[in-house]
Ligand SMILES: Nc1ncnc2c1ncn2[C@@H]1O[C@H](COP(=O)(O)OP(=O)(O)OP(=O)(O)O)[C@@H](O)[C@H]1O
């Protein structure tokens with residue numbers, strides 16, 4: 001076979017399509033910062049106005065940016081920070097992703113890196129010394145007498161859940177007292193609209209913040225369409241996405257619980273990939289329909305991956321209860337149909353209430369604990385069996401030499417960190433209480449709130465015989481369970 005015919009075979013078998021559809025696929029990546037922020041002029045102007053004193057060496061206002069997920073909060077701040085870097089040496093913006101930097105050390109390391117250009121040693125230095133180094137770096141960068149640090153703590157709820165918010169905020173706000181000549185302001189960003197920052201932050205920290213709020217309203221369907229259209233224009237060749245396809249993707253995006261723009265961007269990318277793989281010159285309705293399920297699942301996977309282990313367990317318990325409710329409803333239908341018995345009205349499955357969920361979580365934790373203990377006992381039994389002949393020999397030797405070694409302590413399953421244990425050895429039922437894991441209702445509620453923040457569940461208050469909260473899953477229970485348990 002000559003070289004020309006072999007290259008023809010390669011091009012016939014391995015080219016997906018003659019014409020690639022993407023001009024620049026990175027434009028449709030979630031972390032892409034667009035050149036233009038659309039429909040956020042008012043918010044950008046407001047932020048710029050509040051920050052402006054910093055350019056003159058005065059302390060800017062402390063700001064709280066609130067808005068549902070994917071409403072452009074991070075994008076707007078990244079844009080403004082880029083502009084500030086271009087025009088000022090007096091105001092030093094530092095962006096901190098609190099999901100990735102939850103401890104005071106991690107936050108101050110990020111500030112240090114921004115000021116010095118490289119990371120501090122990752123271990124071995126106390127926080128106080130790191131803060132000294134940050135202040136010194138700030139002082140040495142002083143162009144004039146006044147240099148101001150502007151720290152954006154994005155997704156502040158991570159610090160609140162971690163319990164590090166007070167230390168970080170008060171250190172930043174007091175920096176001018178500890179290090180004369182240094183000043184700092186903060187921008188807090190929050191997407192959980194139900195989270196009452198004024199109540200969650202330490203009272204004295206909150207009152208010294210005196211924050212100005214900038215609210216990011218959800219995008220309308222027309223705005224979602226405009227943003228998606230601009231992204232598609234930059235990402236693919238003309239006519240790959242027709243106006244009808246853009247309408248379809250917009251409708252699907254707007255129909256997600258929070259009108260999540262990220263789902264729309266991901267949906268565009270996946271639809272184009274499908275069309276390209278099939279060798280089509282443009283995206284079809286079928287491409288979008290097939291990509292929709294994938295896009296939602298990817299979004300779900302992304303959300304679950306940032307949960308703590310405890311939050312993931314709680315989510316999995318909720319999914320289990322929702323599934324049980326769905327199964328029960330199906331059984332009820334089939335009994336009605338085939339058994340002819342009356343089982344009451346068949347309606348939607350009743351969503352779990354927070355009270356029932358709390359009890360179920362305790363049951364699950366108790367079951368996990370006893371499983372752990374069972375395993376530990378089996379390991380101990382296995383270990384003893386293999387040790388016994390040796391121990392007998394050793395014992396004989398010890399006795400001969402008069403050496404009486406202490407008996408090895410039994411291996412006990414450790415309680416999970418973060419969960420309290422009743423100190424009294426026995427409860428009312430005579431069971432050893434120190435073996436029953438527990439979680440306070442407050443911690444449980446914090447985890448629940450966190451799941452709501454990520455738009456994984458919805459908590460709605462119902463007035464029945466008293467106020468009760470109902471929990472609804474925002475994704476199919478079976479998918480949630482599979483992803484939480486890592487069975488994929
Ligand atoms: N006004 C806009 N113009 C162009 N792109 C936007 C705009 N708003 C959001 N996007 C795009 O939507 C995605 C999500 O935006 P962004 O990360 O800024 O949202 P967010 O409000 O910070 O969300 P979260 O609260 O979940 O962190 C990004 O890919 C971003 O580029």
Ligand SMILES: [Mg+2]
Nearest residue numbers: 073074075154
């Ligand atoms: Mg953000």
